[in-house]
Amino acid sequence: MxxxxxxxxxxxxxxxxxxxxxxxxxxxxxxxxxxxxxxxxxxxLDLRNGPQGPGTYPLGAEVGCKYEEKDSLHPLGGHSPKFPCVTPDGRRLKVKYKGEANPEVYGEVVGARLLWALGFYADSMSSVKIMCENCPADPWTATASSPRNKRAFEPATVQERLKxxxxxxxxxxxxxxxxxxxxxxxxxxxxxxxxxxxxxxxxxxxxxxxxxxxxxxxxxxxxxxxxxxxxxxxxxxxxxxxxxxxxxxxxxxxxxxxxxxxxxxxxxxxxxxxxxxxxxxxxxxxxxxxxxxxxxxxxxxxxxxxxxxxxxxxxxxxxxxxxxxxxxxxxxxxxxxxxxxxxxxxxxxxxxx
Structure with missing residues (x-):
């Protein structure tokens, strides 16, 4: 072509x-x-913290963001608990959480980290502590009327896609x-x-x-x-x-x-x-x-x-x-x-x- x-x-x-x-x-x-x-x-390579750069975080970093209301036109999809959250500098995070019922919180990080460590193209996945402003207690199942507060989610996983x-x-x-x-x-x-x-x-x-x-x-x-x-x-x-x-x-x-x-x-x-x-x-x-x-x-x-x-x-x-x-x-x-x-x-x- x-x-x-x-x-x-x-x-x-x-x-x-x-x-x-x-x-x-x-x-x-x-x-x-x-x-x-x-x-x-x-x-x-540092496999504990993974690749470092814009949109990535060292292990256990505290990441502040504001809960983004659900958008029926652009749902996150899938079956595992997740929610969108916007950082103070305007980056939109996809947060996976609820490790007690969602093994992807762990699997996403270990899989992407191993691919990266061996040179294969991969998204960057960070295991962090999310401090979510104006957040429902369980964002995955929340409705517009669910009570809001500042809430912590740990461990939580955030993704930085390959550009x-x-x-x-x-x-x-x-x-x-x-x-x-x-x-x-x-x-x-x-x-x-x-x-x-x-x-x-x-x-x-x-x-x-x-x-x-x-x-x-x-x-x-x-x-x-x-x-x-x-x-x-x-x-x-x-x-x-x-x-x-x-x-x-x-x-x-x-x-x-x-x-x-x-x-x-x-x-x-x-x-x-x-x-x-x-x-x-x-x-x-x-x-x-x-x-x-x-x-x-x-x-x-x-x-x-x-x-x-x-x-x-x-x-x-x-x-x-x-x-x-x-x-x-x-x-x-x-x-x-x-x-x-x-x-x-x-x-x-x-x-x-």
Whole structure:
């Protein structure tokens, strides 16, 4: 497609919240040229606090904002408790809260933080304390007549989206995991090692809620001609879990096997996208992810879970049953051990391709 035409089309794309639906041909043209990650050294990164910049916050930061009344024309959607809140400088936050009934408060942070730490494109998710002015006690279920006051929500999660113009093939739908096979390095797209590493990481985290509305295709800020679009997972609230796709130690560790056939590197994976199941991973993709995960120290892995408030989540989970049959409270260290054991399934095999 001529560069001038692409530039004109992109000029019409909204820069913030609402995506542009394009023809399937144009959508696939962008997919073929897309990238999924940038080069990073995970060993140098702060996984407890995550990326820092405009719209992001260190762990536990107190964030003040004013509750925004519900807008029936632009509802936040989804099924997990959340509400809009506007900061004094005018930024509109999407706040997820109520961790006792909403595991996405933890899952969103740990999933996005791990993607970021390994160089994959991701939204920035911060676990904070929200101080909400003029706020109902439970904003998700509140009505216009609900009493208002200054209220604290902790832990709460706020999102800073990857900056750029979003492209969709249909309203609310971006790319599927099957589309990763269409990315073409000869056209400037990511290598197969990169796309296979993303597939493998999604299985590692159990990103099972993986229909097209959970991913985004974005023309990044600073790339006005969209020569290198970004494909990334935007909704990772259900990772590190299992059945029902919510974050849970019990469910994540109940599926200990990553591979259906480790000799041929066939993953044991299925999700809500019924056209994508048990993908085969190349040696290049396995080695890339193994090398990236291997650069994370045990203390960084612990920081990953602490930064997502898994110490809070552990208090709400069933007790850990040891080999002796005795139970004790679940801890972050149990999550760290499970992570390292699952990582060894990637580092300890070789793929035939």
């Amino acid at each position: 001529p560069i001038l035409l692409i530039s004109l089309l992109l000029a019409a794309l909204p820069s913030l919240a609402y995506a542009k639906v394009v023809s399937n041909e144009m959508f696939l043209d962008h997919v073929r040229r897309a990238q999924v990650r940038v080069a990073v050294d995970p060993s140098t 750029g113009a979003e492209i969709e093939r249909a309203a609310g739908e971006a790319w599927t995991f099957g589309d990763l096979d269409l990315v073409n390095p000869e056209l400037g797209g990511a290598s197969r090692a990169d796309t296979d590493a993303l597939k493998l990481l999604a299985a590692f985290m159990n990103h099972g809620d993986n229909t097209a509305n959970q991913q985004r295709l974005v023309c990044l800020e600073g790339d006005p001609e969209c020569k290198s679009p970004a494909m990334y997972i935007t909704d990772v609230g259900g990772v590190f879990g299992g059945k029902g796709y919510f974050t849970s130690y019990k469910h994540w560790t109940r599926r200990p096997k990553l591979w259906k056939d480790s000799a041929r590197c066939v993953l044991d994976f299925s999700g809500t996208d019924n056209k994508y199941k048990d993908p085969v991973i190349s040696e290049g993709g396995r080695k890339l992810l193994a090398d990236l995960l291997g650069k994370l120290s045990e203390s960084q892995v612990k920081d990953l879970f602490l930064g997502a408030r898994f110490d809070h989540l552990a208090r709400r989970e069933p007790p850990f049953i040891g080999a002796n049959g005795k139970s004790r409270p679940l801890t972050v260290d149990d999550w760290v051990k499970a992570f390292i054991e699952r990582r060894s399934q990637i580092t300890g095999v070789r793929c035939p391709q």
